[in-house]
Amino acid sequence: MADPVPFPSALLRRSFRKAFPPAVRGEGVYLWDDRGKRYLDFSGSAAVNFIGHGVQEIPDAMAAQARNLEFVHSSQFTTPVAEEYAQELLDFAGVNFRGGCVYFTSGGSEAIETALKLARQYQVEIGQSKRYQVLSRSQSYHGATLGALAVSGNRRRREIYLPMVREFAQIGLPYCYRCAYDCEECARKYAEELETAIELTNGEAAAFISEPVSGATLGAAVPPDGYLRQVAEICRRHDVLFIVDEVMTGMGRTGRNFAVERWGVAPDVLVTAKGLSSGYAPLGAVLVSKKVSDAISCGSGSFLHGFTYNSHPISLAAGRAVLRYSQKLKLVQSADSARGDTPAAELRKSLETLREFEAVGDVRGIGLLWGVEFVADKPSKKPFAPGLNFAARVAEATMRRGLLVYPMQGSVDGVSGDHLLIAPPAVIIDEQIHWAVDQLRDSIEETAGLDLVRRN
Template identity: 45%
Template sequence: MSETHVIHRHLHRLPPRAVGGRGIYLRDAAGRDYIDASGGAAVSCLGHGHPDVLAAMHAQIDRLAYAHTSFFTTEVAEELADQLVRTAPAGMSHAYFVSGGSEAVEAALKMARQYFVEIGQPQRSRFIARRQSYHGNTLGALAVGGNAWRRAQFAPLLIDVEHVAPCYPYREQRGDETPEQYGQRLARELDEAIVRIGADQVIAFVAETVGGATAGVLTPVPGYFKAVREVCDRHGVLLILDEVMCGMGRTGTLHACEQDGVVPDLMTIAKGLGGGYQPIGAVLAQGRIVEAMSAGSGFFQHGHTYLGHPVACAAALAVQRVIERDGLLARVRVAGEHLGGSLRQALGDHPHVGDIRGRGLFWGVELVSERAGKTPFDPERKLHARIKAEAFARGLLVYPMGGTVDGRYGDHVLLAPPFVSTDAQLDTIVGRLQDALQAALAP
């Protein structure tokens, strides 16, 4: 590909150039507008070009663009941490700022390990996570993740992680059990895995509160996470919730776990934290974990060059202040009801739509070749890629993926429009998606 020196995601085609963005729209170099109905990858919670965020970034650059955290803290990093701790689940006392979701997960894994070293339990070395999960592309995050396709070629490099079943009621809840009974069954599987490995060997259970890209917005059944929390507490195992994609307002509450009535020991956040205006992620930590490190070695043995980057912190602080000032969490809840209703009205009876699921402005549509048996399409058809192309041709950006069921079979489309989307814009998204599906499914 002679026309570029960038290693793009796909080496055999050059993507169009994005040159501008305003609100829920992006524009390419040919002057064509696209509705960003997936927020990139559930990132652009305020859309593009928000004046308050741009002003905050400009002001921060004028004051200070960068200072290394081995020498300095900054006012904006301290303010952002104060904001996040004030609005965090009970007991969260500190924030650790990184440059994105994968870095946040890596930091959480290391922080969990160091916590047990500091309190005199260095034998704990194992993590448990879930199949069909996604936690990032760095090696530690990839290891705890359950995305079979992403893991495959790098498997020899990954640490050994035990994977248990995801909370996937559409496919895995039995006909003879209630949602609550299904959740209890999954919690028992986790309990059995901890006992089999050895309770004194396990560091943490890692889970997305609402499943993201790999399986297409898996919402937990009632009581599942409370049962998981009880299992972890009984065995002295930490609970790490990954809210990189589903958190920071995406599901209608600032933190998705609020709706499940649980508080994690460590929580990772990223995408909606800064809304894409700068690369930023964070780990939110319970006070007892930070206190253990403080009373022991006195530092967290980890670090990156761009920790707490001032411009990134300024962007994130502005995003969070806009969400709070403008009441956007309430808007997400109302808009989510509208979007879910619109999707069900348009696609609920479609012969190739197996499941429509979501919370807030975070929705997944799972495709099947045959509804009664929930039979996935042949992966050779690459239906998800066809849907993406057909949507793109209609000026719609969505986030489809394959391997929904087991890493090879299954297709879904993920929607995560900006919090500022109007009802009319949401209806346009659904209409264009409906047309794209019809075109992609055509023989």
């Protein structure tokens, strides 16, 4: 019989064995628990918060919407907020989505499900009903629902559910620190893996889905130049839709409105969430290019899909106010790590100093999305034993110091490999970055020291 649950609760929480402090307030980059302890939100929760906590314009816009109209069903009505915000998002996404349309959901996973079904319906509409397979990448995460898990590679998050999902082929992905091709023409070689996988489907591939910059699974692994363009070109040549998952990277997080812009890539479908509402309301969106929306509007004329809460007016009011606030404060520019004098550039510089630690193998990322990978042996890049839970222990140590980071395991092979994801709100200032990196440094030192004691 297992030990009694140490922290009983009526809420089914993520862990029965971990204490979760009740959070009661947020402002700027800070959160407070019910005992008054302050935490610097260095990971934007889970790369969610982009504009900072406690921005009053957002609840004001939500309350105004709720007072006028809280909800209508999308089978009966549209709403002004939905129509206007959809157009604003298309404009934000640039020329590639001109003439396209937007489908709103309550989060990233629902948006991914929507994109997968859209890809299938698109192929059926254009007379390619044989095409249904969605190819994806091995070290990836696209969501918690079964469809999204089917195309995710994150082993820890999908393994026990595998008997319940339909699996399609997955290809490798560029991960410079542990490149399978030793970074020799790896952009081309990884892209060629896609071409081979598509050919092996014998004309059944409907779409390929990919995060432009790997999110939580690999910890902000940035692809080599040329990779995404080649992938997009292969998809185009094989009539396979290219779906980019910008749930984590979208809405400015990488210093561009959407990360794909950095590499001049034009996806057929773009999925976003997290920073879209910055956490003020549950919200996701699927941006659909004209080619795809035309196929349906000129074909059967209806999208065979729907959630009760798609295009929820209060969530849309939140998202729209977040976009306006972000534009007013020029937060996408603040998130550009390649410009001098931005919080993102300061974050890059400060995080780079962590390389001095024996336990830090790699520091990588872009904009305000960074990964710090830990290793037990730096020259050989040997990871810590998974049972040590190194990243989680560093995160516990930072939390004790009032700093929130996002720990993950599995970067090497889905099971071993520890890293932290760092993704602060774009309103962070240099002084806060320096304080946060100091706490992180002390926490790594403490955790690595404990590990040495255990080993000796």
